[in-house]
Amino acid sequence: MVRRPLLSLVLAVALVAAAPAAPSAAADRTPSAAFTAAAARYDVPRDLLVSLGYAQSRLDERAAGRSGGHGMMQLADNGVSRTLSEASALTGLSRAALRTSSPANVAGAAAVLRSYADSAGLDAAARADLDRWYPAVARFAGAVDDTVARLFADTVYDQLATGFEGPLSVSARPVAPDRGKLARVPAWGSGDVGVLSADYPPAAWAPANSANFTVSSRESSYPIDFVVIHVTQGSYAGSISWFQNPASKVSAHYTFRSSDGAVTQSVREKDIGWHAGNWDYNTRSIGIEHEGFVDNPAWFTDAMYRASATLTRNLTTKYGIPRDRAHIIAHREVPGATHTDPGPHWNWTYYMQLVNGVTGTGSGTVDTASTNLNVRGGPGTGYAVVGSVADGARVTVWCQATGTTVTGTFGTSNVWNRIGTGRWVSDTFVNTGHNGFIPGVPRC
Numbered sequence: 312m313v314r315r316p317l318l319s320l321v322l323a324v325a326l327v328a329a330a331p332a333a334p335s336a337a338a339d340r341t342p343s344a345a346f347t348a349a350a351a352r353y354d355v356p357r358d359l360l361v362s363l364g365y366a367q368s369r370l371d372e373r374a375a376g377r378s379g380g381h382g383m384m385q386l387a388d389n390g391v392s393r394t395l396s397e398a399s400a401l402t403g404l405s406r407a408a409l410r411t412s413s414p415a416n417v418a419g420a421a422a423v424l425r426s427y428a429d430s431a432g433l434d435a436a437a438r439a440d441l442d443r444w445y446p447a448v449a450r451f452a453g454a455v456d457d458t459v460a461r462l463f464a465d466t467v468y469d470q471l472a473t474g475f476e477g478p479l480s481v482s483a484r485p486v487a488p489d490r491g492k493l494a495r496v497p498a499w500g501s502g503d504v505g506v507l508s509a510d511y512p513p514a515a516w517a518p519a520n521s522a523n524f525t526v527s528s529r530e531s532s533y534p535i536d537f538v539v540i541h542v543t544q545g546s547y548a549g550s551i552s553w554f555q556n557p558a559s560k561v562s563a564h565y566t567f568r569s570s571d572g573a574v575t576q577s578v579r580e581k582d583i584g585w586h587a588g589n590w591d592y593n594t595r596s597i598g599i600e601h602e603g604f605v606d607n608p609a610w611f612t613d614a615m616y617r618a619s620a621t622l623t624r625n626l627t628t629k630y631g632i633p634r635d636r637a638h639i640i641a642h643r644e645v646p647g648a649t650h651t652d653p654g655p656h657w658n659w660t661y662y663m664q665l666v667n668g669v670t671g672t673g674s675g676t677v678d679t680a681s682t683n684l685n686v687r688g689g690p691g692t693g694y695a696v697v698g699s700v701a702d703g704a705r706v707t708v709w710c711q712a713t714g715t716t717v718t719g720t721f722g723t724s725n726v727w728n729r730i731g732t733g734r735w736v737s738d739t740f741v742n743t744g745h746n747g748f749i750p751g752v753p754r755c
């Protein structure tokens with residue numbers, strides 16, 4: 312509670328020093344104000360800008376991307392994308408300010424988007440139509456491949472269609488993006504023959520650049536002993552694109568999407584991905600990336616855990632890999648690793664239960680006798696209240712854990728039910744038909 316205001320103050324000073332602004336601009340340093348100001352200044356639809364930030368970082372100003380992205384909007388100069396340099400040229404703000412100050416970061420992204428809209432020929436009337444910004448958003452992806460550019464822009468528009476909640480919330484609205492030339496590019500994972508993975512049919516296939524992995528025939532040359540678990544430090548589209556960027560010199564076999572557990576394969580299983588930072592481990596492992604940033608648990612959804620565990624279970628069967636933590640390992644656990652992923656918020660207990668086939672879900676009816684039930688950010692009364700569910704509502708139980716002891720409708724219990732990502736309720740207010748732990752539902 313103390314650090315943030317101080318940090319913001321320092322950044323505010325830095326921003327003002329870089330580009331004198333109207334005095335009122337310094338009055339409100341919240342993310343909401345940053346988006347409102349940037350949208351007004353560059354005539355970019357505010358919610359489009361917010362959705363872009365949500366896709367890039369979940370609106371987390373701390374986000375430090377692997378492909379060089381900085382801040383909420385992941386401005387980057389990385390060999391393909393040059394949004395950081397472009398933002399600096401357009402705004403007159405220093406690259407340091409654009410990297411570290413959220414108002415500058417958001418303003419920079421708005422300026423870049425506006426310049427893309429201008430070069431696409433959007434006039435003032437067109438700029439007022441959110442659907443016309445699609446080509447500008449797709450260009451912002453900095454993707455090598457048009458299909459990935461479409462994936463990125465579709466994500467931004469899908470989020471607007473469904474609405475989302477985070478540090479800033481955006482309500483659902485109808486969207487009908489004008490995709491321009493990208494309308495001819497197949498939608499990601501649309502099932503067109505030729506885009507599905509030969510190794511794992513649920514996966515879309517988007518090959519990494521040949522400069523980023525080693526062609527092999529591992530079935531005859533190396534045993535596959537490990538599955539290495541990673542977190543992307545970037546968006547789904549951004550990570551797939553990074554593997555296609557010859558400057559990256561990295562690749563993983565598979566990447567999962569946070570929102571729904573969708574998966575893309577970038578390297579054939581027979582080939583050696585460059586993901587572990589250790590040649591011996593690269594030769595003996597399959598690398599799996601998960602969309603997100605290690606220090607923000609909002610990315611680690613039940614959908615992604617379950618989809619990833621299904622693949623890992625498949626791989627362990629295919630290659631005879633034991634389903635234990637000696638063989639399904641963190642990138643951090645690879646000898647010599649300089650990365651910390653998947654980080655402290657990755658729930659190994661839950662993941663390994665799923666990998667070992669404990670994949671059930673439970674359901675129950677909230678029974679508080681009258682009032683709404685608090686939803687907390689973790690399994691205990693010491694965690695913040697993050698929402699509520701109404702008495703009588705049905706909830707899905709993705710996994711269960713022990714936490715603080717609570718006395719409620721169904722007696723006294725220390726069992727807590729995870730009913731969504733970062734959403735927990737005490738079991739003693741939920742009629743699941745079971746006393747405490749539900750058979751077949753994983754612990755987490």
Ligand SMILES: [Zn+2]
Nearest residue numbers: 541642650652
């Ligand atoms: Zn990693």
